[in-house]
Amino acid sequence: MDGFLTTLGNLNGTAVFIFLAFVGVTLGITHWASRRMKTTSDAYSAGGQITPLQNGLAITGDYVSAASFLGISGMVYMSGFDGLIYAIGFLVGWPLVMALISEPLRNLGKYNFSDVASYRFKARPIRVMASFGSLATVFCYLIAQMVGAGKLIEVLFGLPYLSAVVIVGILMMIYVMFGGMLATTWVQLIKAVLVLFGASTIAFLVLHHFNFSLDAIAVAAVDVHEKGSAILAPGTLLKDPVSAISLGMALMFGTAGLPHILMRFFTVRDAQAAKKSIFYATGFIGFFYMLVFIIGFGAIVFLTKNPDFVQDGKLIGGTNMVAVHLAHALGGNLLYGFVSAVAFSTILAVVAGLTLAGASAISHDLYANVFKREGSNDAGELKVMRIATLSISLIAILLGIAFENQNVAFMVGLAFAIGASANFPVILTSIYWSRMTTRGALAGGWVGLGVAVTLVVLSKTVWVNLFHYDAPIFPYEYPALFSMPLSFLAIWLFSVTDNSERAGIDRAGFDAQYVRSQTGIGASTQVSNH
Amino acid sequence: MTSSENSSSATPQQILASPEFRALVQERRRLWVPVVATIICAYFGFISFVAFAPAALGRTFGTHTVSIGIYAGLALLVLSFLLTALYLRLSNGRINTLLEDIRHKFQ
Numbered sequence: 001m002d003g004f005l006t007t008l009g010n011l012n013g014t015a016v017f018i019f020l021a022f023v024g025v026t027l028g029i030t031h032w033a034s035r036r037m038k039t040t041s042d043a044y045s046a047g048g049q050i051t052p053l054q055n056g057l058a059i060t061g062d063y064v065s066a067a068s069f070l071g072i073s074g075m076v077y078m079s080g081f082d083g084l085i086y087a088i089g090f091l092v093g094w095p096l097v098m099a100l101i102s103e104p105l106r107n108l109g110k111y112n113f114s115d116v117a118s119y120r121f122k123a124r125p126i127r128v129m130a131s132f133g134s135l136a137t138v139f140c141y142l143i144a145q146m147v148g149a150g151k152l153i154e155v156l157f158g159l160p161y162l163s164a165v166v167i168v169g170i171l172m173m174i175y176v177m178f179g180g181m182l183a184t185t186w187v188q189l190i191k192a193v194l195v196l197f198g199a200s201t202i203a204f205l206v207l208h209h210f211n212f213s214l215d216a217i218a219v220a221a222v223d224v225h226e227k228g229s230a231i232l233a234p235g236t237l238l239k240d241p242v243s244a245i246s247l248g249m250a251l252m253f254g255t256a257g258l259p260h261i262l263m264r265f266f267t268v269r270d271a272q273a274a275k276k277s278i279f280y281a282t283g284f285i286g287f288f289y290m291l292v293f294i295i296g297f298g299a300i301v302f303l304t305k306n307p308d309f310v311q312d313g314k315l316i317g318g319t320n321m322v323a324v325h326l327a328h329a330l331g332g333n334l335l336y337g338f339v340s341a342v343a344f345s346t347i348l349a350v351v352a353g354l355t356l357a358g359a360s361a362i363s364h365d366l367y368a369n370v371f372k373r374e375g376s377n378d379a380g381e382l383k384v385m386r387i388a389t390l391s392i393s394l395i396a397i398l399l400g401i402a403f404e405n406q407n408v409a410f411m412v413g414l415a416f417a418i419g420a421s422a423n424f425p426v427i428l429t430s431i432y433w434s435r436m437t438t439r440g441a442l443a444g445g446w447v448g449l450g451v452a453v454t455l456v457v458l459s460k461t462v463w464v465n466l467f468h469y470d471a472p473i474f475p476y477e478y479p480a481l482f483s484m485p486l487s488f489l490a491i492w493l494f495s496v497t498d499n500s501e502r503a504g505i506d507r508a509g510f511d512a513q514y515v516r517s518q519t520g521i522g523a524s525t526q527v528s529n530h
Numbered sequence: 531m532t533s534s535e536n537s538s539s540a541t542p543q544q545i546l547a548s549p550e551f552r553a554l555v556q557e558r559r560r561l562w563v564p565v566v567a568t569i570i571c572a573y574f575g576f577i578s579f580v581a582f583a584p585a586a587l588g589r590t591f592g593t594h595t596v597s598i599g600i601y602a603g604l605a606l607l608v609l610s611f612l613l614t615a616l617y618l619r620l621s622n623g624r625i626n627t628l629l630e631d632i633r634h635k636f637q
Binding site: 289 | 542543545546551554555558561562565566568569570572573574576577578579580581582584585587588590594595596597599600603604606607608610611613614615617618621626629632633636637
C-alpha cells in the first residue's frame with residue numbers, strides 16, 4: 001500500500017485529479033441511476049428515455065475505444081496512411097446500419113438483437129445461438145480492452161498491471177450492476193465529450209502550428225519520418241489483396257453485428273429516434289477519426305527525433321503513447337494529465353457497454369427465454385442480470401491477468417470478424433428474407449461463428465505467434481472474406497432445403513414481421529412510469 | 531412500464547396489400563439502394579486500390595504533398611457522414627407521411 005501511495009504521489013496532479021473527478025461523477029450518476037433501476041427495461045434500455053443526441057454521444061463513447069484513440073494515432077505515427085485504412089473501416093459501416101438495420105431492428109426488438117433474430121423463428125435454439133454470438137464478440141472485445149487498459153495504466157499512472165485490471169473490472173461492474181443502461185449511457189456520454197474535447201485540442205494545436213495547412217503538416221512529416229514519402233501511400237499493414245479485402249469486410253459489416261452497439265438503439269423512444277442517434281454518432285465518430293489522423297501526423301512531426309519522448313530510436317512507453325506524448329509536447333503538463341485521464345475513462349466506458357451487452361445475453365436470452373421461459377418474472381431476470389454482470393466482470397479480470405503478456409491486438413479484429421460473420425448475416429436475412437427458416441438461421445449463425453474463430457486460431461497470429469507452430473494452416477490474417485459468405489451460404493442452403501413443419505411456421509410468420517419492421521405498428525414502446 | 535404487442539385490428543396481409551404500404555416499401559427502396567450501393571462501391575473501390583494498386587494512392591497532384599490516397603480516405607469519412615445525413619433527411623419526407631397514413635388507417 002505504501003508503494004501504491006508513493007506512486008500516486010509521483011503522478012501528474014492533473015491526471016489524478018481529472019481521473020478521480022471522472023470516477024466520482026460517474027459513481028454519483030450510478031447512485032442516482034440505481035434508484036431508478038427497477039425493471040429489466042431500465043436495466044437494458046434505460047426505459048427507452050434517452051434522447052437522440054444523448055444516444056448519439058453515448059454510441060460514440062461506446063464505439064470509440066482506446067484502440068481507436070491510442071491505437072490508430074500510433075499506427076499513423078508508425079506508418080502514416082495505413083492507420084487511415086482502419087479509421088475509414090470503422091466508419092463506413094454506419095450508413096449500412098442506418099439504411100438497412102436501424103429501423104427494422106428497433107421496430108422488431110425490445111432489448112437486443114436476439115429479440116429480432118428470434119422474432120418468427122423457434123425462440124430457444126435461436127436465442128442460444130445469438131447469445132453465443134453476442135458473448136463471443138463481447139469477450140474478444142473485452143479481453144483486448146482489459147489488457148490494453150492494464151498496460152496503459154501501468155505506463156500512465158505507474159500502477160501495477162494487476163491493480164489496474166482489478167480497478168477497471170470493479171468500476172465497470174459497479175456501473176452496470178447498480179446503474180444499468182442509464183448509468184452506462186452517462187458514463188459513455190461524458191467520456192465521448194471528454195475524448196472529443198481532448199482530441200480536438202491536440203489537433204487544433206497541431207493545425208495551428210502549421211497555419212491550418214494539411215500540406216504543410218505532410219511536408220514536415222515526410223521530411224522527418226524514416227519512411228519518407230512512403231507514409232502517404234499504403235504500406236505494410238495489408239500484405240496481400242486477400243487480407244485487404246477480408247479486413248475491409250470485417251470492419252464494414254462487423255459494425256452491424258456488434259451487440260453492445262445494436263443494444264443502444266433500444267434506449268431511445270422509437271425507430272425515428274434511433275436513426276437520429278446514428279446520424280449524430282456518425283458525425284461525431286467521423287470527426288473524431290479526422291482528429292486522430294491529424295494527431296498521428298502531428299506526432300510524426302513533433303515526436304520523431306524528440307529526445308524527450310524517444311529513447312534508442314523508440315517511443316517511450318510504446319506507440320500506444322503517441323497521443324499522450326503529443327499532448328505533453330504541445331500542451332504541457334495540463335494537457336498531458338487531461339489526455340491521460342481521458343484515455344482511462346475511454347476504456348471504462350467501452351468495457352461498461354460490453355459488460356451490459358454480455359449480461360443481457362445471459363439474463364434476457366439464456367435465463368428468461370431459454371431456461372426459465374415459463375413463469376420467469378422481471379425481478380428474477382433483473383437478479384440474474386446482476387449476477388451475470390458480476391460473473392462477466394470477474395471473468396474479464398481473470399482473462400485480463402491471464403493474457404497479460406500476450407499480444408491481443410487481433411482480438412478486436414476477431415470481434416469485428418465474428419460480428420460480420422455470425423451476427424450480421426442472421427440479422428440481415430431474418431429481417432428481409434421471407435423464405436428463411438429456423439434451421440437456416442441456426443446453420444448460418446453457428447457456421448459464421450465457428451469458421452471465423454477456427455480460421456483465426458489457424459492463422460499466423462494464434463497458430464504461430466501464440467502456439468509456436470512453424471507455419472500457419474490458414475495463410476491469411478483476417479477470416480471475414482471466407483466466414484461471412486459461408487454464413488450466408490449456410491443460411492440459404494439450410495433454408496431452401498427445409499421442408500419441416502417448423503419451416504412452414506417460420507415462413508408464414510414473415511408477413512406480420514415484415515409489416516411491423518417497416519411500419520413500427522405493434523413495436524415495443526417503453527414508457528417508464530416512475 | 532407498458533409494452534404494447536401487436537394491438538392493431540387489421541391483419542398483416544391487409545396492410546401488406548394496401549397501396550400505402552407498397553408505396554412505403556418502394557420509397558424506402560429508392561432510398562436505401564443508392565445509399566448502400568454508394569458506400570459499398572466507394573469503400574471497396576478504395577480497398578481495391580489498397581489491395582491491387584497501392585502506388586496509385588501515393589501519387590500527388592499539382593504541387594500538393596498530401597497524396598491522392600489520403601484525400602480519398604478523408605473524402606470517404608465525409609461521404610459516410612453525408613450518406614447517413616442524407617438518408618435521415620430524405621426519409622423524413624414522404625416516408626414519414628406514408629407511415630402516418632398507414633398507422634392512421636390500420637392502428
